[in-house]
Amino acid sequence: MKLYYAAGACSLSPHIVAQEAGIALELEKVDTKAKRTASGADYWAINPKGYVPALVLDNGELLTEGPAIVQYLADQKPESGLAPANGTAARYRLQEMLGYINSELHKTYTPLFKPETPDAVREERKEYLRKRYALIEQHLAKHDWLVGDRFSVADAYLFTVTNWSRHVALDLSEFPALLAFQKRVGERPKVQAAMEAEGLLKAA
Template structure:
């Protein structure tokens, strides 16, 4: 399998999940502005949506959308516990949280990365994010992880998007449980490996 990624983008989430599951995944960096891969491929031809992540399966098919890719990877190694079994209440809870992060956090961050976004819109988006983080703060104040009692694909996704806060000057000081969660996830060996591989953390 080959994972098309951009350093620090939402593709970090399936990268982490692949490492946590012990799955051999080849990495291919994408220039998201030029839409070219590191090996010179036209990324539009790989993913017509034009964004990462994209996962080329061994069959040659390409799977897109981060929340789907992380579940696919987790299901390849069910013993990893990265996703509860399909059809269980816990699996629907995982999908519920992945959907929440995707629609309420991930997409809300997007305009904050665009220099042309007006200040008023930036302020409104940041306030919206704080309201959405408040719900997750409640969960993480009493639970180590988002779903069940172990690290799952949802935690990888939340860690990835919340890392963006520092890049858009979003102050999360009012969310101590979220900040503690970020440190907890960052300390995981496989997360460290993913960050180093993407050039986000200098090797020791």
């Protein structure tokens, strides 16, 4: 399988999941502004949506959207425990959390990366994020992980998105459980391997 990614973007989430599951992926970096891949290909021709991640399956089909990709990868190695079994209540809780991160956190960060976003909108979006993080903080104050009692694809997604806070000057110091979670996930060897491969960490 081949993962099209941009360093530190939401594509880091499936990259982490693949590492955790022991799935070898071919990686190709995408210039998301120029819409060209590292090999010079037109990314629009590969993924008409124009953004990452995109996963080319072994049968040649293209799968897009991070929440779908991470579940697909987890299901390739169910023994990894990265996603509860399909049809279980826990699986729907996982999808509930992936949906929340996708719609309430991920997309709220988008205008904060755009220099043309007015300051008033920027501050409103930051306040919105803090309100949404407050709910996650309540959960993480009592649990190490978002779903069940072990690391899952939802944790990989939250970690990836929350890492963006430092790039947009979003102060999360009021959320100690969230910050402890970020540290806990960031110390996982497979997470570090994915980040190192994307040039986000210096090789030891």
